Amino acid sequence: MRPINKAFRFVAVLAALILALELPAGQQSPDSPDLDMMNKIRFEGLRHSGVAKLAAYLSDVIGPRPTGSPAIARANAWAAERMKEWGLANVALEPYASFGIGWAPLHVSAHLLEPHYAPLIAISTEWGSSTKGRITGAPVYVDIRSKADFAKYGQRLGGRIVLYQPPVPVPTPFTPDARRHDEASLKALAETPVRASQPPDPDYVRGFLDELEDFFRAEGVGVLVSSSGAARREYGTVTARGVRQARDPKRPRPLPEIILAAEHYNRVHRIIEEFKEPAKMEVEVRTEFFDRDLLGYNVVGEIPGSDKAGEVVMLGGHVDSWSPGTGAADDAAGCAVALEAARILKALGVKPRRTIRVVLWSAEEKGWVGSKAYVEKHFADPETMSLKPEHAKLAGYFNLDNGSGRIRGIYAQGNVAVMPIFEAWLRPFHDLGATHVVARETGGSDHGALDYVGLPAFQFIQDPLDYGTRIHHTNMDVYDHLIIEDLMQAAVVMAAFVYNTAMREEPLPRKPLPDPMHYPVRR
Numbered sequence: 001m002r003p004i005n006k007a008f009r010f011v012a013v014l015a016a017l018i019l020a021l022e023l024p025a026g027q028q029s030p031d032s033p034d035l036d037m038m039n040k041i042r043f044e045g046l047r048h049s050g051v052a053k054l055a056a057y058l059s060d061v062i063g064p065r066p067t068g069s070p071a072i073a074r075a076n077a078w079a080a081e082r083m084k085e086w087g088l089a090n091v092a093l094e095p096y097a098s099f100g101i102g103w104a105p106l107h108v109s110a111h112l113l114e115p116h117y118a119p120l121i122a123i124s125t126e127w128g129s130s131t132k133g134r135i136t137g138a139p140v141y142v143d144i145r146s147k148a149d150f151a152k153y154g155q156r157l158g159g160r161i162v163l164y165q166p167p168v169p170v171p172t173p174f175t176p177d178a179r180r181h182d183e184a185s186l187k188a189l190a191e192t193p194v195r196a197s198q199p200p201d202p203d204y205v206r207g208f209l210d211e212l213e214d215f216f217r218a219e220g221v222g223v224l225v226s227s228s229g230a231a232r233r234e235y236g237t238v239t240a241r242g243v244r245q246a247r248d249p250k251r252p253r254p255l256p257e258i259i260l261a262a263e264h265y266n267r268v269h270r271i272i273e274e275f276k277e278p279a280k281m282e283v284e285v286r287t288e289f290f291d292r293d294l295l296g297y298n299v300v301g302e303i304p305g306s307d308k309a310g311e312v313v314m315l316g317g318h319v320d321s322w323s324p325g326t327g328a329a330d331d332a333a334g335c336a337v338a339l340e341a342a343r344i345l346k347a348l349g350v351k352p353r354r355t356i357r358v359v360l361w362s363a364e365e366k367g368w369v370g371s372k373a374y375v376e377k378h379f380a381d382p383e384t385m386s387l388k389p390e391h392a393k394l395a396g397y398f399n400l401d402n403g404s405g406r407i408r409g410i411y412a413q414g415n416v417a418v419m420p421i422f423e424a425w426l427r428p429f430h431d432l433g434a435t436h437v438v439a440r441e442t443g444g445s446d447h448g449a450l451d452y453v454g455l456p457a458f459q460f461i462q463d464p465l466d467y468g469t470r471i472h473h474t475n476m477d478v479y480d481h482l483i484i485e486d487l488m489q490a491a492v493v494m495a496a497f498v499y500n501t502a503m504r505e506e507p508l509p510r511k512p513l514p515d516p517m518h519y520p521v522r523r
């Protein structure tokens, strides 16, 4: 080897060493965050956090928030007031026309009276009707698997309490309800599964379910009874369920129906089916429909930008919830974190280059209705992929909707160009557990509506806790199961990501524009 080469190699190694030493400290990378600002965000979010109060008010005081109910209207007004109180600009309830009839539960009671007394854990199906007063009588079980079975039960169900689902066995779970990510589970997320595109699932059940509903209606059933049974829905955990197409003002209102805790459903079923013993139940459901205002509303508020004010960074969660709990983890948590992130930035008096817009979506639980309407109004039509001018102006969107677990990283949503940027942005939060950027996509919430039209929209990786096992859509989605320290951490990380996106020279890189497509069908 010639001496010149040796010298060159020495310099190259030295340069690489300097880079290796200095780049992680972040001073050379264009995406290294402003560490002074990161300090301020951490200080404000970890020492002066308001997130607990926000989450508690939304869940405990306002309570469950089905879209179109008076409760969501209260939540929207309350959120708008908070935004104004902190000095956000352009605070508004932005209407959209695609929602339909609203609904709220007013009263649900269910008791077993004979052969012994037991209070039963019951909720109303969402958008289910009221019973005609209190119904007391012998419950009947119908085993209807096809249209041919209708004849067996004709003229026998008028005014009755009708169990219509086969009982579901209740397993005893031997693994913990709650968990945090560890190195292995985070590593598993780092690999992106590749899947061939699937043809849309033919909804073959729908025809029969419509006919079943028509049959029960024609028979004049008093109240339907179904079971919450499914794995991890034991020990009195009851999962909410909606009624299809119930928001369409042209369709008949759905029948009254209660969902019982699986153990209670199975007990009644065994008494009347296995032992053929007489039983007596008492059931009363009162619900209310709201058809005067068929609009849905998303709540927005802004911290105006400066030299790039026409460009926007958005953050949010969804304010609507299922009705049996208080929608604490799903998604008062995400709303509280997004609001708190906005509060932190406002409290620090930041002067962002781009406009920061916090959004609380409605009707996420009914199939991203609010966010899809927003996308179609502001950004693009997903079915034609024709873009509106605002499409070019969205620098990034950050969503939080996986419960109250702390942020462990972020899904790059298949956009590998953002990965090194997000890695640099997470660095000042490694000590708080936010470490991983993974390429894979995650769905299931409103960022999907933006991602579907090619916008850089992301959701964070959160510790799963007990979200998927006990909390999600159940009567136990309540404030007591939120981990407040985790929400504080999440607000800090979210505020940092939003701030960095607002200050970056360029908007976040985008994926290629998707083909025109239909949103996946959801209930």
Ligand SMILES: [Zn+2]
Pocket (backbone or CB within 6 Å): 318, 330, 331, 364, 401, 445
């Ligand atoms: Zn949710």
